[in-house]
Amino acid sequence: MKYLHLVWAALFRRKTRTFFTIASVLAAFLLFGLLDSVRTAFSQASESVAGANRILTMSKISFTMSLPQSLLPRIQAVPGVKEVAFANWFGGVYQDPKNFFPNEAVSENFFSVYSDFVVPPEQLAAFKSTRTGAIVGEALAQKYGWKIGDKIPLQATIFPQKDGSNAWTFDLVGIYRVADPKDRNNEQAMFFNWKYFDEARQFGNGAIGWYIEKVDDPANADRIANAIDAISANSDHETKTQSENAFTRSFVSQFADVGLIVAGIMSAVFFTLILLTGNTMAQAVRERIPELAILKTLGFSNPGVLALVLAESVLLVLLGGLAGIALAAVVVPAMSVHAGGLLPDSVRPNTWALGIGLMLAIGLVVGVLPALRGMHLKIVDALAGR
Amino acid sequence: MSALVEIRNLSKVYTRGKQKIEVLHHIDLDIAKGDFLALMGPSGSGKTTLLNLIGGLDTPSQGSLSVGGQRIDSLGEGALAKWRSEHVGFVFQFYNLLPMLTAQKNVELPLLLTKLSAAQRKQNAAIALKLVDLADRATHKPTELSGGQQQRVAIARAIVSDPDLLVCDEPTGDLDRQSAQQVLELLQMLNRDHGKTIIMVTHDPKAAEFARHTLHLDKGTLVEQAAQA
Ligand SMILES: Nc1ncnc2c1ncn2[C@@H]1O[C@H](COP(=O)(O)OP(=O)(O)OP(=O)(O)O)[C@@H](O)[C@H]1O
Numbered sequence: 244m245k246y247l248h249l250v251w252a253a254l255f256r257r258k259t260r261t262f263f264t265i266a267s268v269l270a271a272f273l274l275f276g277l278l279d280s281v282r283t284a285f286s287q288a289s290e291s292v293a294g295a296n297r298i299l300t301m302s303k304i305s306f307t308m309s310l311p312q313s314l315l316p317r318i319q320a321v322p323g324v325k326e327v328a329f330a331n332w333f334g335g336v337y338q339d340p341k342n343f344f345p346n347e348a349v350s351e352n353f354f355s356v357y358s359d360f361v362v363p364p365e366q367l368a369a370f371k372s373t374r375t376g377a378i379v380g381e382a383l384a385q386k387y388g389w390k391i392g393d394k395i396p397l398q399a400t401i402f403p404q405k406d407g408s409n410a411w412t413f414d415l416v417g418i419y420r421v422a423d424p425k426d427r428n429n430e431q432a433m434f435f436n437w438k439y440f441d442e443a444r445q446f447g448n449g450a451i452g453w454y455i456e457k458v459d460d461p462a463n464a465d466r467i468a469n470a471i472d473a474i475s476a477n478s479d480h481e482t483k484t485q486s487e488n489a490f491t492r493s494f495v496s497q498f499a500d501v502g503l504i505v506a507g508i509m510s511a512v513f514f515t516l517i518l519l520t521g522n523t524m525a526q527a528v529r530e531r532i533p534e535l536a537i538l539k540t541l542g543f544s545n546p547g548v549l550a551l552v553l554a555e556s557v558l559l560v561l562l563g564g565l566a567g568i569a570l571a572a573v574v575v576p577a578m579s580v581h582a583g584g585l586l587p588d589s590v591r592p593n594t595w596a597l598g599i600g601l602m603l604a605i606g607l608v609v610g611v612l613p614a615l616r617g618m619h620l621k622i623v624d625a626l627a628g629r
Numbered sequence: 630m631s632a633l634v635e636i637r638n639l640s641k642v643y644t645r646g647k648q649k650i651e652v653l654h655h656i657d658l659d660i661a662k663g664d665f666l667a668l669m670g671p672s673g674s675g676k677t678t679l680l681n682l683i684g685g686l687d688t689p690s691q692g693s694l695s696v697g698g699q700r701i702d703s704l705g706e707g708a709l710a711k712w713r714s715e716h717v718g719f720v721f722q723f724y725n726l727l728p729m730l731t732a733q734k735n736v737e738l739p740l741l742l743t744k745l746s747a748a749q750r751k752q753n754a755a756i757a758l759k760l761v762d763l764a765d766r767a768t769h770k771p772t773e774l775s776g777g778q779q780q781r782v783a784i785a786r787a788i789v790s791d792p793d794l795l796v797c798d799e800p801t802g803d804l805d806r807q808s809a810q811q812v813l814e815l816l817q818m819l820n821r822d823h824g825k826t827i828i829m830v831t832h833d834p835k836a837a838e839f840a841r842h843t844l845h846l847d848k849g850t851l852v853e854q855a856a857q858a
């Protein structure tokens with residue numbers, strides 16, 4: 244510790260350069276804090292559903308496996324379940340695959356379970372009475388300029404019609420809005436009648452994608468989820484009942500290996516960071532060769548000089564890195580509110596631990612060559628400026 | 630007086646590529662404890678080389694070298710570093726202070742390698758600064774000091790751990806006459822009143838007059854040894 248002031252003085256010998264280096268370390272670790280939090284959210288094993296007033300039941304094996312319709316009355320019979328709706332992922336494409344938005348076939352009572360999606364009563368009645376009726380979110384309608392009465396063609400990617408055609412056409416009968424304007428990203432979906440979908444599709448008839456249960460008391464959610472999963476235990480269609488956030492993550496996971504993506508991005512970022520801070524450290528030590536020579540003249544040992552330079556590079560990365568994750572710790576809770584379960588509500592201890600581990604490793608990697616150079620310098624040559 | 634430094638048949642060869650340059654040829658020299666020796670000679674004659682060997686910054690190619698009764702020619706790098714920290718103080722032409730540290734902290738540097746507490750380090754450094762008459766500049770950084778003042782801080786750093794031997798390579802080479810005079814008087818005082826043995830390389834005959842003896846080195850050989858009044 245008595246050497247800390249030496250390390251500190253060396254670090255801030257060139258204030259501007261050190262500042263910019265610390266800023267880039269900070270940016271890299273801010274990104275790390277965010278992405279690793281996403282990864283953490285995805286890798287969290289089975290999370291409790293306690294406190295949820297809506298839970299979802301899907302196949303335990305895979306999101307793409309469907310469930311039998313026969314489960315419906317049995318789930319409805321579970322004490323504490325107020326209402327059960329169900330849905331199937333359709334995956335239709337509007338005009339161009341780039342125009343992605345979720346579109347699902349849903350049971351008639353879907354909007355009753357999703358009471359936070361507000362639909363005017365006459366539109367809801369039209370939805371129930373129109374076989375090909377569809378309801379879309381207001382944001383989505385605005386995006387494509389749709390009005391009630393429009394016909395919306397979707398190109399099926401999974402489910403052809405009985406005649407083999409992939410062209411499905413829906414009649415826009417309603418537009419839903421979310422109650423809270425902050426949740427407008429939930430106005431991006433399209434829902435249509437499950438009955439029409441089920442009768443017209445070529446295969447899979449009668450199968451359900453997932454069930455949505457409204458529970459009477461959030462405090463009972465855990466018990467109810469267990470009771471629902473118990474119905475299908477040891478069957479060929481075992482289920483997993485989870486919170487909406489966990490469900491969203493399962494859903495995203497089928498398209499993307501989030502851990503791999505995060506690892507990929509962070510590898511690129513840290514590789515760049517190592518080159519950058521490595522260059523800074525090499526430069527910093529090159530400039531200070533005469534000073535290191537003096538320390539050795541005064542009797543500082545080779546390992547001592549090595550340790551001083553390594554401490555300097557580790558401190559450089561720690562200063563930026565800790566600030567970066569601290570900033571992430573401020574940003575993550577704020578973002579998590581709107582992230583639909585893709586972000587945890589705070590930066591978790593495992594992210595801090597991994598981050599600090601990375602800082603130490605990067606600091607050592609970046610410092611080792613300059614440190615060895617400082618350690619091996621010949622005093623007489625360095626003093627003579629050779 | 631007994632000899633503090635004993636040099637026997639000392640040679641130093643530098644190898645540059647395939648070429649071997651013998652910079653010092655079979656030097657024999659005794660330096661008495663308490664001496665103040667000026668080492669003169671033309672540029673390239675090997676003065677710095679000899680001084681660095683005596684100070685344990687480099688090792689000889691041949692011959693023996695003992696300081697204070699200890700053979701230092703055969704010490705390993707680590708042992709030599711420790712020996713330097715305990716027995717030698719260094720003063721260079723360009724002061725070689727650490728620019729980010731205050732005068733006080735620069736003087737404390739050698740004490741970091743000792744077991745002294747922070748308070749003791751502080752106190753000893755303050756005493757050394759007082760000795761070179763710079764107590765009032767303790768909190769100044771090198772850039773806030775004149776050349777002469779910087780050199781006196783460097784001298785304080787050289788004596789703070791109370792070594793027997795001071796080696797000074799052109800300590801006044803970068804100073805104006807008046808600052809040089811102050812530095813030389815300081816060295817003389819350290820020699821006379823504190824018993825430090827001093828070896829000083831200089832190009833300036835006036836500076837050499839402050840020493841007790843002057844030695845001349847030419848092309849790696851000692852050519853004369855003139856005692857002064
Ligand atoms: N590391 C080295 N490698 C090769 N040659 C060296 C090395 N160090 C010194 N020399 C050579 O040794 C000779 C003596 O050098 P030294 O520095 O001892 O001279 P000096 O008497 O101190 O000169 P000056 O008065 O210019 O300081 C010079 O010719 C120099 O080029």
Ligand SMILES: [Mg+2]
Binds near residue numbers: 676677678798
């Ligand atoms: Mg020289």
